[in-house]
Amino acid sequence: MRLCATAAAGALSLVLVTGCGGDGSKNAGEAPGKGAGEPAAQALGATELTKRIIAEGEVPGYKVGPVTGGLAAKGGARADDARCDPLLHALTGIAPGTPAAKTSRMATEVKKRPTGGATSPDGMAGGGFEDAIKRSMDLDVTVVTLASYDGDGAERALKSVSDAVTACADGFSGEQDGEKGTFTKVTEERSAGTGDASVAFTATDDAGEDGAMPLHAQVVRHGNTLATYTTVNIGAGMAEKPYTVPAPVVRAQAAKLK
Template sequence: MKRTSGARLCATAAIGALSLSLLTACSDEGSKDSTDAKTSASASASTSSSAPAAKAFTAAELEKLLLAQGEVKGYKVDSGDDTLPKAKTQVKTDKPACDPLAWATAGLAPGDTDANASNSVSEDKASTATAQPEDLADAFDIDITFVGLSSYEGDGAAKAMKAVSDGITACAAGYALSADSESTKVTKVAAEKASGTGDESLAFTEDVDMDGAGTATFHSDVVRKGNTVATFYTVNFSAMSEGGDMGDVPAAVITAQVAKLK
């Protein structure tokens, strides 16, 4: 598969957690080895005991708290309805402890709640472009961040954060992931420096096997503000077709989204 056709396939395929399952189809040519994931522990400030007892938001209320077009300069906002899985049952792992990680990368609630909403935020290079891209692959050299919001009763949000933190440790050696009848292997999970936003935050990387042709490294951030948890997962179409590092979650997206949470 040529890079251009591979990029086109990646652009039209389901992504979020599904992008991990579709890496094989999008990477027929050789890929570069992924960069080593950072291993620094992450957390911003608070503990489970500080979680409020506020009533959880509904899915409809969370939809209104998602970033909207025009709220992040240099980025476009899309509903993500065509690319993100609709339910946790569509995303499965071979280790229950790893489920919160897979859900977080799919814009789904990492904890026990039905109140969930998601969308995607992508670089708006067209607004600042001064020249045409050299080829179609260059046109797909953009970062897309999948954002998920979930809300919880009582200390549920703090428990969701702990589930993700525990998953990072328990799944350090990797896990198998299946989504929409496709499967892949996460070979390594590691904590990295978190954004430090909200009441509590953590971040992790996942190295994903590209069918024996190297690995791709994906970055995720998870932030709790009050009883709401925000998840962020970034994919670069061009990098996905080549392997290597997908790039950090844009700080501007995290900051703007967390600022909207009450």
């Protein structure tokens, strides 16, 4: 359904970082103090963000390119409860808050195709063909969105996501470009621990006949820039196999923001 799949271009966690685990991350709700007379942070421009976002060849095991199918306009993705808007925006590849500049890329996992064996319904007995379809769709697709903010905009935007995880834990409904959908629950997860502060979460989409589909997201602050990662794996979801935002994508992007 498009509401949940747009971040993965139509093909288709929140750990509130508490500073534990020795990763050096700060709580998502913490805003670092600024000394008297210290100049306010200034956002990076679109050109600089384009240089800093991941590119093809920089993430082992993944193909990186433009976001096919486009991302939703911010005004076209709204939750029924406004407190949940930051979650819906993250899940649809929209940067939270009001960034001065932003850019996005899609990282698609590349797996070797199996060789030999039957590949058609007639050549597979039982549930073999259905299993093969699930395996073929067992690919992590991640949209990475970089956004830069003036002043304390990045801290405030990250806190809005953190607050939304608590407020919307029992689920929420939303609408994107005229299509409606429901997330039955929002679950906090442990983030990758990169950056100055971060939040990570899973939102479960009530996909009806296709069963529940989890979508995973992380929002990581690097100074006054936020990196939002949105991952879906349809094959894993169909097979009820756990997955999360892939660490290689997060590591590669974090390295370009140092």
